[in-house]
Amino acid sequence: MPLLRMENITKVFPGVVANDGVSFDLQAGEVHALVGENGAGKTTLMKILYGLYGPDKGGIFINGQETSISGPRNAIDQGIGMVHQHFMLVPVFSVLDNIILGEERESTPKLLQRLYLDKRSLRARIAELMERNHLETDLDRPVRELPVGVQQRVEILKLLFRGAEVLVFDEPTAVLTPQEIEGLSRTFRELTAQGKGIVFISHKLDEVLQVADRITVIRRGKIIETMPREGATKAKIADLMVGKPVLLKVDNPQAEPKEEVLRVEHLTAADDRGAMVLSDLSLAVHAGEIVGIAGVEGNGQTELIRTIAEREKIISGEVYLKGENITSWDVRERREAGIAHIPEDRHRYGLLLSFSLADNMVLGRHHRPPFVGPIGWRKTKAIREFARSTIAAYDIRTPGETTPAHALSGGNQQKVIIAREMSADPILLLASQPTRGVDIGATEFIYKQIVEAKLQGRAVLLVSADLDEILSLSDRVCVMYKGKIVYEVARDQATKEQIGFYMMGAEHGDDNE
Amino acid sequence: MDVFFEFVVRGLVISSPIAFASLGGVFSEKCGIINIALEGIMLVTTFAIVWGALSTGSFLGGLLFAIIAGVVMAGIHAVVTITFKVDQIVSGVAINLLAVGVGRFLSQNIYGQETQSPFNTFVPPEFLGINIMAWILIPVTALVWFVLFKTKFGLRLRSVGENPEAADTLGINVILMQYSGVLLSGVMCALAATVLFPSQWVTGMTGGRGYIALAAMIFGRWHPVGAVAASLLFGYADTFRVMFERQIPIPAQFVQMLPYVLAVVVLALFVGRAYGPAAVGKPYRKGGE
Numbered sequence: 011m012p013l014l015r016m017e018n019i020t021k022v023f024p025g026v027v028a029n030d031g032v033s034f035d036l037q038a039g040e041v042h043a044l045v046g047e048n049g050a051g052k053t054t055l056m057k058i059l060y061g062l063y064g065p066d067k068g069g070i071f072i073n074g075q076e077t078s079i080s081g082p083r084n085a086i087d088q089g090i091g092m093v094h095q096h097f098m099l100v101p102v103f104s105v106l107d108n109i110i111l112g113e114e115r116e117s118t119p120k121l122l123q124r125l126y127l128d129k130r131s132l133r134a135r136i137a138e139l140m141e142r143n144h145l146e147t148d149l150d151r152p153v154r155e156l157p158v159g160v161q162q163r164v165e166i167l168k169l170l171f172r173g174a175e176v177l178v179f180d181e182p183t184a185v186l187t188p189q190e191i192e193g194l195s196r197t198f199r200e201l202t203a204q205g206k207g208i209v210f211i212s213h214k215l216d217e218v219l220q221v222a223d224r225i226t227v228i229r230r231g232k233i234i235e236t237m238p239r240e241g242a243t244k245a246k247i248a249d250l251m252v253g254k255p256v257l258l259k260v261d262n263p264q265a266e267p268k269e270e271v272l273r274v275e276h277l278t279a280a281d282d283r284g285a286m287v288l289s290d291l292s293l294a295v296h297a298g299e300i301v302g303i304a305g306v307e308g309n310g311q312t313e314l315i316r317t318i319a320e321r322e323k324i325i326s327g328e329v330y331l332k333g334e335n336i337t338s339w340d341v342r343e344r345r346e347a348g349i350a351h352i353p354e355d356r357h358r359y360g361l362l363l364s365f366s367l368a369d370n371m372v373l374g375r376h377h378r379p380p381f382v383g384p385i386g387w388r389k390t391k392a393i394r395e396f397a398r399s400t401i402a403a404y405d406i407r408t409p410g411e412t413t414p415a416h417a418l419s420g421g422n423q424q425k426v427i428i429a430r431e432m433s434a435d436p437i438l439l440l441a442s443q444p445t446r447g448v449d450i451g452a453t454e455f456i457y458k459q460i461v462e463a464k465l466q467g468r469a470v471l472l473v474s475a476d477l478d479e480i481l482s483l484s485d486r487v488c489v490m491y492k493g494k495i496v497y498e499v500a501r502d503q504a505t506k507e508q509i510g511f512y513m514m515g516a517e518h519g520d521d522n523e
Numbered sequence: 524m525d526v527f528f529e530f531v532v533r534g535l536v537i538s539s540p541i542a543f544a545s546l547g548g549v550f551s552e553k554c555g556i557i558n559i560a561l562e563g564i565m566l567v568t569t570f571a572i573v574w575g576a577l578s579t580g581s582f583l584g585g586l587l588f589a590i591i592a593g594v595v596m597a598g599i600h601a602v603v604t605i606t607f608k609v610d611q612i613v614s615g616v617a618i619n620l621l622a623v624g625v626g627r628f629l630s631q632n633i634y635g636q637e638t639q640s641p642f643n644t645f646v647p648p649e650f651l652g653i654n655i656m657a658w659i660l661i662p663v664t665a666l667v668w669f670v671l672f673k674t675k676f677g678l679r680l681r682s683v684g685e686n687p688e689a690a691d692t693l694g695i696n697v698i699l700m701q702y703s704g705v706l707l708s709g710v711m712c713a714l715a716a717t718v719l720f721p722s723q724w725v726t727g728m729t730g731g732r733g734y735i736a737l738a739a740m741i742f743g744r745w746h747p748v749g750a751v752a753a754s755l756l757f758g759y760a761d762t763f764r765v766m767f768e769r770q771i772p773i774p775a776q777f778v779q780m781l782p783y784v785l786a787v788v789v790l791a792l793f794v795g796r797a798y799g800p801a802a803v804g805k806p807y808r809k810g811g812e
Contacts, residue, residue: 083694098689100682101801111682112693114675127675168693 011074013038013207014059014090014176019068021054028054029065030231036176036207041198043210043222047251047449051231052211056178060092061085072176083112091169092178097161101154105147109136109168139170143200158306159190166197177201178209183217185475187306188510195221213450215244216478227251251450260457263465265485267296270333271438271469272318277327279313279493287313288324289493295438300460300470302484304477306513310493311473312354315442318471319344319351331438345374350436352427354443354473356420360427363416367408368397370415371430404429405455421452428459439463442473457483477506491515530759530766532653537765538758539657540565540715544736545743545750546667547711551597552745553671554704555684555802556604559615562733563622564596564709568716570626573724574633576645585645585721589713596622597709605701608806619733626726640724647717656717660751663714667747680704684800687807697807731783738786745799753789760785 012035021029029051036042046052057063059070061079069076072088079085082092099108110132133149140146145163153161162182169177183191198208198221212218218225219242226236227250234250272295279288287310295301303311316322318329320341329337331347339347353359361370372381372393380392397411406425408418415423424444431439441460445453460483464470474480480487487504489497489512497512544561551558568589575588596618603614631637647656671677682690683700691697712733720728735757742756743749761782768778 082692086692086694092692098686098692100685100689102685103682107678107682111678112690112695114678125674125676127673127678 012036012071013073015071015074016055016059017069017071019055019058019065019070021058021063021065027231029058032068032228032231032233034226034233036209038175038205038207039202040223041202041208041210041221043212043218043225044228045212045215045218045225045247045251046228047213047451050228050251052228053180054231055228056092056180056209056211059085059090059178086169086172086174089173089175090178091172091174091176092180093162093165093169093182095180095182095184097165099153099161099164102152104150104152105156105164105167106133106136106149108153108164109149109171113172136167136171139167143167143170143197145170145197157190158185159187159193162186162190162194163197174206176207176209178211180211181213182210183212183214185307187513188477188506189514191217214478215247218247219244248450260454260461260482262461262483265299265464267299267485268467269297270294271297271331272471273330273333274314274318275328275330277314277317277324277329279317279322279324279327281313287493288317288327291327291490291494293488293495295469295471297437297469298464298467299485300464300472300483302480302487303471303473303490304480304487304509304513305475305490307475309490311442311490313493314490315351315354315440315471315473318438319349319353319440342374345434348435348437350431350434350439352424352431352439352441352444354446356423356427361415361423364414366412366414367401367406367418367426368394368411370426371397371400371411371433373430375434400429400433404459419449421448421455424448424452424456428456432459432463437468439468439470440473441470443475444472445474445476445479477509480509481506489513526766530762532651532657533766534755534759534762535657535660536653536718537762538755539660540719541732541736541739541758542660542751542754543663543711543715543718544733545739545754546664546747547708547715548737548740549667549671549743549745549747549750550680550704550711551708552740552803553684553800554680554701555687555800555805555807556601556701556705557611557615557804558597558600558705558708559612559734559737560596560600560618560622561708561712561736562729562731563615563619564593564600564712565715565719565729565733566619566622566727567596567625568593568709568713569719569728570629570640570724572713572716572721573640573643574629576643576721577641580645582645582647582721585643586713586717589716590710593709593711593713593716594706595709597705597712601702601705604806605698605705608808611804611806623726626724630724630726638726643722646721654718654721656714659714659717664747664751671747676703681800683807684802687802691807691809701807735782735786738790741799742786742789756789757782757786 015035017033019029019032032055034055044052054063058065061081061084070079071077077088079088106129114127114132136149145167147160147163153164182194186194201208210222219239222239224236224238225242225247227234227247229251275292277288277291281287291314305311317324321339328335331349336344336347357363375381381389383389394411401408401411404425406429407422415426444456444460448456460470460472472480472483481504485501487499487501487509488495489509491512492515544565547561548558571592572585572589576582576585578584600614600618603609604611627637630640634640647654649655650658671681679690679695680700680703682695683697687697736754739753739757740750742753764778764781768775771778
């Protein structure tokens with residue numbers, strides 16, 4: 011009897027059938043991967059399982075008993091726990107407080123004892139849990155000081171402490187290093203050995219093939235196929251996911267680097283709390299090459315890009331564009347000199363979400379002809395024409411150029427940004443996490459655009475947390491760790507393992523953990 | 524009484540209403556609700572305490588009225604900001620404006636005069652020469668600290684102010700916690716009224732103490748002990764003015780500015796970037812959006 015069975019789940023939102031007769035089951039002791047593009051219905055299905063939505067049709071069975079789930083709390087009471095993509099942790103609380111939060115009640119008769127938070131017995135229970143599952147962490151450290159991989163461990167502990175039998179992981183590897191991913195798959199094995207069931211939601215087919223016992227592909231709200239891992243291949247799953255064959259390998263010809271476009275020298279910077287984020291970093295990017303910056307997020311990549319794209323407060327160092335010192339230039343001067351920027355957080359820095367696509371597409375050039383007239387009024391017609399032609403050229407799926415940016419899917423929003431930045435004919439393209447949260451179809455398009463930029467003789471600096479992305483696009487790979495470039499390697503000599511070690515801060519690539 | 528002792532006890536009397544109000548601010552902001560209505564809530568509790576004492580003939584009756592008034596006024600803020608998710612600053616400003624009218628309206632209807640109440644003799648007893656409620660500040664501060672940091676209730680309340688979504692997925696009743704925090708800030712404003720001037724109500728008598736209390740809360744980094752310490756700093760600066768302004772050869776107006784200047788300077792120079800509860804000021808909507 012399966013641990014969990016969802017039968018014929020249908021969920022309709024205005025205009026979209028998010029789940030259309032979906033059936034999904036999970037056996038005790040297995041890892042069942044759920045794969046599909048963004049918007050395929052994975053998240054909806056899991057939200058139904060977690061009680062955030064009620065299904066319009068269909069039923070949920072736990073150990074063969076039909077049940078209904080009224081919310082996250084009720085889900086966990088029935089043994090279903092979820093590790094969200096964005097952790098549900100309180101950053102300023104200690105690990106211990108995060109684990110016991112909401113679960114502190116103990117039945118003692120005395121009122122004062124019921125009110126007082128006695129952490130000793132809880133601590134002992136958690137220590138035992140950590141040992142049994144090999145999930146050791148320092149219980150007294152505030153969560154915000156911990157690396158992402160450890161924070162994830164805290165999330166898992168939270169669920170185990172609440173007695174979860176089914177654990178759902180939503181894109182758990184997106185933010186992890188290869189070593190941390192290895193640790194996570196070990197944890198998966200520990201948990202399944204104890205008879206727990208794991209639902210693993212992912213885009214990353216390599217990992218799916220590595221950890222899953224069964225794989226279910228979902229597309230446009232329907233289950234396309236459920237298959238055992240044996241016999242499944244990356245190409246087959248990718249085919250099923252998008253419904254048409256996709257090019258997973260990027261066609262990326264060897265670079266022919268020409269003159270130097272960007273050079274940064276001895277950059278040193280601290281954040282507003284005084285911690286060093288860049289320390290004596292030097293780097294050069296040439297026309298016609300893609301330099302990829304690999305690294306665990308938070309090792310100064312964001313600050314590096316910001317220092318190049320805009321006038322950031324730095325302690326020392328210089329930024330040169332084509333030999334000219336631009337360190338003290340402001341954003342507009344830099345953009346006009348030929349720097350284009352695809353920011354890592356497209357919602358906050360890339361788009362004005364409530365503005366139309368047309369307005370978003372001329373941002374940065376909105377103050378110049380042909381988009382403004384002689385005394386400063388905006389030439390709406392020119393703006394809209396430009397937008398229409400760009401929408402066509404970049405295959406942006408939208409009802410029209412007057413649609414507000416927030417109405418588009420993530421992939422199409424990203425295409426809008428790329429269209430804007432590329433149409434400015436830059437000499438240097440800064441691309442930060444260009445495919446984050448973007449489906450395979452759009453990812454492929456974005457990869458092509460980045461390679462195209464290189465072939466047109468532009469210099470490209472790519473920052474990504476996705477190592478596969480770095481390896482398939484870059485001509486040179488630099489690894490950032492604690493504000494420094496600790497390793498640099500040409501594409502043909504780069505290996506994932508070696509880069510992973512440096513991402514973790516290893517001094518020599520041949521050291522073991 | 525020697526001058527030093529007088530400075531100490533008078534300072535406590537002047538500081539403690541600010542300190543009680545700042546504890547109210549801590550309760551409210553720790554659960555994620557900005558409460559700039561402290562000023563207005565105090566304005567109403569100061570009327571209620573006199574009204575209650577005069578109608579029941581006892582100080583405890585006054586305290587009861589004040590607590591009810593504090594809870595009702597804070598309750599308006601809670602309903603508006605938590606249930607209806609109105610901007611917390613806007614609601615706070617509205618309550619401050621409303622409170623001025625409420626005080627005058629009640630006074631006119633009950634005592635036939637708009638700007639002041641009759642004299643009230645049912646005031647708290649004295650201890651070491653001052654209102655005993657000023658001393659009560661010390662155990663209350665300890666109690667607030669205990670509640671926030673050593674009880675399950677406190678852990679849940681703080682989690683809601685930091686990450687309500689996480690708290691919700693763990694089965695914590697976010698709305699209930701936020702109501703508790705805001706209503707407790709009303710109770711704290713009632714305690715402030717017990718020291719502020721329980722012998723007679725005069726319109727506008729809170730004189731900006733609610734705002735000073737907010738500054739103290741931020742200066743104290745949202746920690747009850749810190750907030751009270753900051754309130755004492757501001758209160759004693761004011762006490763210094765009261766006691767010594769005649770002996771200082773500069774115009775009294777400048778000396779009177781001292782606590783406010785101190786508040787601005789301290790906030791601007793010494794606090795730097797203060798990190799409050801992460802989710803403060805953001806209305807919580809279930810399931811995002």
